[in-house]
Amino acid sequence: MSDNKNDAPRSAPACEIVPERMTIEPFTMVIFGGSGDLSRRKLLPTLFHLCHDQDLPDNFAIIGFASTARTDEEYRALVKEAIEEFGDNEIHPDCWDHFSKNLYYVAGAFDDENSYRKLSQRLAEVSPPTEKGVKKVLYYMAVPPQNLPSIFERLSFCNLCKGTFDTRLIIEKPFGRDRQSAAELNTLVSKSFDEKQVYRIDHYLGKETVQNILFFRFANSIFEPLWNRRYIDHVQITVAESLGIENRARFYENASVVRDIVQNHLLQLLALVAMEPPIDLEADNIRSEKVKVYRTIRAMDEEYIDRFTVRGQYGSGEVNGSDSASYRDEKDIADNSITSTFFAGKFHIDNWRWAGVPFYLRTGKRLKKRITEISIHFKQPPLRLFSSTCEIREPNILVLGVQPHEEISLHIGVKHPGIGNQLYPVNMNFNYEKDLQGDIHFPLPYERLLLDCMKGDQTLFARQDGVEAMWTIVDPIIKRWESTHAPEFPNYKAGSWGPAKADELLATDGRQWRIS
Numbered sequence: 001m002s003d004n005k006n007d008a009p010r011s012a013p014a015c016e017i018v019p020e021r022m023t024i025e026p027f028t029m030v031i032f033g034g035s036g037d038l039s040r041r042k043l044l045p046t047l048f049h050l051c052h053d054q055d056l057p058d059n060f061a062i063i064g065f066a067s068t069a070r071t072d073e074e075y076r077a078l079v080k081e082a083i084e085e086f087g088d089n090e091i092h093p094d095c096w097d098h099f100s101k102n103l104y105y106v107a108g109a110f111d112d113e114n115s116y117r118k119l120s121q122r123l124a125e126v127s128p129p130t131e132k133g134v135k136k137v138l139y140y141m142a143v144p145p146q147n148l149p150s151i152f153e154r155l156s157f158c159n160l161c162k163g164t165f166d167t168r169l170i171i172e173k174p175f176g177r178d179r180q181s182a183a184e185l186n187t188l189v190s191k192s193f194d195e196k197q198v199y200r201i202d203h204y205l206g207k208e209t210v211q212n213i214l215f216f217r218f219a220n221s222i223f224e225p226l227w228n229r230r231y232i233d234h235v236q237i238t239v240a241e242s243l244g245i246e247n248r249a250r251f252y253e254n255a256s257v258v259r260d261i262v263q264n265h266l267l268q269l270l271a272l273v274a275m276e277p278p279i280d281l282e283a284d285n286i287r288s289e290k291v292k293v294y295r296t297i298r299a300m301d302e303e304y305i306d307r308f309t310v311r312g313q314y315g316s317g318e319v320n321g322s323d324s325a326s327y328r329d330e331k332d333i334a335d336n337s338i339t340s341t342f343f344a345g346k347f348h349i350d351n352w353r354w355a356g357v358p359f360y361l362r363t364g365k366r367l368k369k370r371i372t373e374i375s376i377h378f379k380q381p382p383l384r385l386f387s388s389t390c391e392i393r394e395p396n397i398l399v400l401g402v403q404p405h406e407e408i409s410l411h412i413g414v415k416h417p418g419i420g421n422q423l424y425p426v427n428m429n430f431n432y433e434k435d436l437q438g439d440i441h442f443p444l445p446y447e448r449l450l451l452d453c454m455k456g457d458q459t460l461f462a463r464q465d466g467v468e469a470m471w472t473i474v475d476p477i478i479k480r481w482e483s484t485h486a487p488e489f490p491n492y493k494a495g496s497w498g499p500a501k502a503d504e505l506l507a508t509d510g511r512q513w514r515i516s
């Protein structure tokens with residue numbers, strides 16, 4: 001063994017990382033909409049992947065519930081096809097045998113009580129008990145939102161929510177389409193389930209780098225003293241997609257960019273950057289800190305919205321070297337659609353930590369490239385002592401890259417070699433894939449979230465008050481945009497960084513988007 005320090009691996013672990021093995025108790029998952037798009041693309045392949053990796057207990061049951069008449073065998077064939085098409089594991093015969101023998105199907109209509117009686121009977125027959133004799137049942141709502149009331153009412157009527165089984169409810173976004181409908185949905189849910197039983201999934205929170213924001217902030221002492229209005233000039237959050245709406249015309253026309261991305265993903269990222277340290281890592285303590293951030297975001301009136309938010313819709317252009325049609329030329333989109341596919345806005349958080357520090361948020365479809373990143377722009381030094389080789393004097397910027405590269409980099413200025421006093425910008429960079437050695441497995445978002453539901457950990461799931469607080473922030477924007485004429489749509493080219501007004505939003509403040 002060499003004692004030469006230079007031989008040490010670049011990222012030698014300070015302590016041995018023992019992979020956490022979670023013990024999951026026997027459970028049954030009932031997937032309402034078990035044959036739909038979400039189930040086939042995400043849920044069923046992920047459940048198979050977990051089984052393949054031996055993360056599931058020996059005893060489990062998965063029951064698909066949908067209206068088309070099918071036998072268990074036919075459902076197993078549908079699931080196998082979905083895994084072949086969308087899964088990332090080879091289907092090993094032994095693994096498939098084990099997985100498939102635990103798959104069942106109930107054909108029924110969401111609004112038909114008899115279907116729930118059938119389900120109840122099936123649950124009694126196939127759901128495995130835990131060591132303590134309890135039957136854990138997870139209801140996954142992979143269904144269009146309008147079906148939820150029917151399902152909750154009937155589950156409750158047939159005594160399937162509480163009592164007979166130890167149940168949890170997993171709901172997919174969107175959680176309502178404004179604050180009022182979200183509150184109504186929450187009231188409906190709370191008639192049948194306690195908040196402790198409810199898991200509102202936003203798959204974004206299952207991403208490793210999103211979770212890492214908390215670790216980065218609260219496990220390192222050097223940044224926390226700087227993490228406030230005294231040292232930070234502003235924060236930028238970009239969630240850019242190069243894709244268009246991909247056959248989701250009906251959904252997108254109903255939702256538009258604010259409901260699709262701002263209300264959930266962008267505000268979740270903002271909360272992780274801005275929240276105070278929680279007292280511990282208990283789910284409710286973390287979620288309470290996030291809700292406090294939402295409540296301190298300055299409410300926007302109409303004048304503010306007109307001045308400090310920017311909407312856009314993509315026209316034709318070129319994305320990644322290929323011609324790209326305009327939004328209005330996408331399948332099933334009307335020629336005169338005024339749906340926004342781009343958002344930029346300036347947010348203020350009115351608390352002691354962040355007073356006076358603007359948060360610029362931006363998201364859009366058919367932008368130049370797919371990238372999600374948060375950049376923290378620190379203030380310039382009080383005096384300019386050194387000249388710069390670049391025209392623009394770069395401040396220190398901390399970049400948290402979420403996708404496509406999961407990385408953290410710090411931009412600093414160093415002396416350029418030579419006799420002059422030239423300042424030169426360089427990066428200190430940590431990249432998950434390159435810098436972590438060994439066979440590291442990055443769990444996919446649904447993998448992590450499904451395991452958390454099975455374990456009973458609600459940390460990465462939105463809480464009722466958080467969802468409503470997020471709607472309270474964006475409702476005025478949606479209302480204003482829906483009640484006033486859109487600017488000349490389309491107003492940005494596919495493959496660009498959005499409308500010129502988004503650049504002006506920052507330029508007026510003497511700033512510019514980091515990615516442009």
Ligand SMILES: NC(=O)c1ccc[n+]([C@@H]2O[C@H](COP(=O)([O-])OP(=O)(O)OC[C@H]3O[C@@H](n4cnc5c(N)ncnc54)[C@H](OP(=O)(O)O)[C@@H]3O)[C@@H](O)[C@H]2O)c1
Pocket residue numbers: 032033034035036037038039041065066067068108109110111141142143144145147172173174
């Ligand atoms: N697709 C995605 O990638 C994705 C991503 C994120 C969130 N989501 C959300 O997930 C939810 C489901 O989306 P999806 O795209 O999977 O929908 P979908 O493809 O339309 O699937 C709907 C499912 O519900 C069943 N169903 C519909 N009406 C029924 C009824 N009256 N009685 C019994 N079964 C009925 C359908 O089965 P039958 O055809 O047999 O009736 C099918 O299994 C939505 O809230 C969506 O916003 C979807």
